[in-house]
Amino acid sequence: MINVYKSTADTLVSVPIENLDHGCWINLISPSAEEIALISKLTGIMPDFLTAALDDEERSRIEIEEDQMLILIDIPMLRNNQDYDTLPLAIVATNSYIITICLTLNAVMSDFTAQTARNFNTFKKTRFLFQILYKSAILYIRYIRNINRRVDELERHLRKSMDNDELYKLLDLEKSLTYFSTSLRANFNVTERLLRLRSSNQVQHLIKMYEEDEDLLEDVIIEYRQAIEMVEIYSHILNGMLDVFASIISNNLNLVMRFLASVTIILAIPTMLSS
Numbered sequence: 549m550i551n552v553y554k555s556t557a558d559t560l561v562s563v564p565i566e567n568l569d570h571g572c573w574i575n576l577i578s579p580s581a582e583e584i585a586l587i588s589k590l591t592g593i594m595p596d597f598l599t600a601a602l603d604d605e606e607r608s609r610i611e612i613e614e615d616q617m618l619i620l621i622d623i624p625m626l627r628n629n630q631d632y633d634t635l636p637l638a639i640v641a642t643n644s645y646i647i648t649i650c651l652t653l654n655a656v657m658s659d660f661t662a663q664t665a666r667n668f669n670t671f672k673k674t675r676f677l678f679q680i681l682y683k684s685a686i687l688y689i690r691y692i693r694n695i696n697r698r699v700d701e702l703e704r705h706l707r708k709s710m711d712n713d714e715l716y717k718l719l720d721l722e723k724s725l726t727y728f729s730t731s732l733r734a735n736f737n738v739t740e741r742l743l744r745l746r747s748s749n750q751v752q753h754l755i756k757m758y759e760e761d762e763d764l765l766e767d768v769i770i771e772y773r774q775a776i777e778m779v780e781i782y783s784h785i786l787n788g789m790l791d792v793f794a795s796i797i798s799n800n801l802n803l804v805m806r807f808l809a810s811v812t813i814i815l816a817i818p819t820m821l822s823s
Contacts, residue, residue: 549577550587553670560665565590571671574647575657578602591645592616601638601649608636608734610741616642617755619677621738622731623656623684624691630698630717632691632724634731637684639677641755646673648680656683674755678764681739685771688732692778695721699786718786725783732779736772743769 552563553573563572568590576583576598588595597618600606611618619641622634637656640647648657657680660668668679699721702714743765746757757765 550579550583551575551577555665555668555670558666560660560662560670568645570644572645573660573670573676574645576647576649577653578651579649587647591642591647593640593642593647597638597640598647598649601636602651604636604651606636608731608738610738610745616640619681619738619742621681621684621735623650623654624688624728624731625652625654626691631720632695632728634727637680639680641673641677646670646676655687656680659683674757674761675764677755678761678768681735681768682764682771684735685768685775688728688775689771689778692725692728692775692782695724696782696785699782699789703789718789722783722786725779725786729776729779729783732772732776736769736776739765739769739772 550565551574552565552568553560553575554563554569554571555561563569565586568574574587574591576587579587579598579602584595584598587593588598593616594613597611597613597616600618600620606620608621609618610620617640619639621637621639623637625633625635627633635651635654637654638647638649640649650657660680660683668676670676699718702718702721705714706718742755743762746762746765
């Protein structure tokens, strides 16, 4: 699916692909091979850049080729069963366009709509790029807090009764935190490289950073650093909680076995006397 947008005054308008113009934002959602070929032909962007985010195992990175730059990051997503995962999002910046590519609709890009058009501008590619990164970092923090609240809720249930389903849910949340930790570190490295490249002649013609843009990028780095610290803390807490519950289950099993052994001995006494 191809959607083309352009900022006009204080709103965001949809533009037909035939009227592609300077300053447009092209948003690709799970594009087909034909759509990739069309966008590559119209914009001159390398097909490899347009297909980078279509592999969910791609690592976060930055690639630069003369008049185009690829920024690939992992964004958080919430699945139907309240599990969290990450998904690649590619952002390609050229002299004329900014292109975003993802496998599915996501909470990061869905925040950039006509209703929020006053907060961003498709012509200001650098700031728009950093706003996408900032939105991703904020979403990570929100989901990490949701995971922590979910862990607290499951802990209260487990204190009352040891249910296997609750333990499985805790394991799923632990897996989600592991995914987040790996992706956040990779994204953090990408943002730090962007900060180092701000004075490089290699990218100045692609992303021109003004003082406000640098401040926004530094805010992105701070948010990612905070998210990394949060995910580490909550991972330690969750791992410790699972260890405690494992010890409790083992202790309860020992108590049950001791009780059964006592019952067996008591029942064996009449049998011995009768024999």
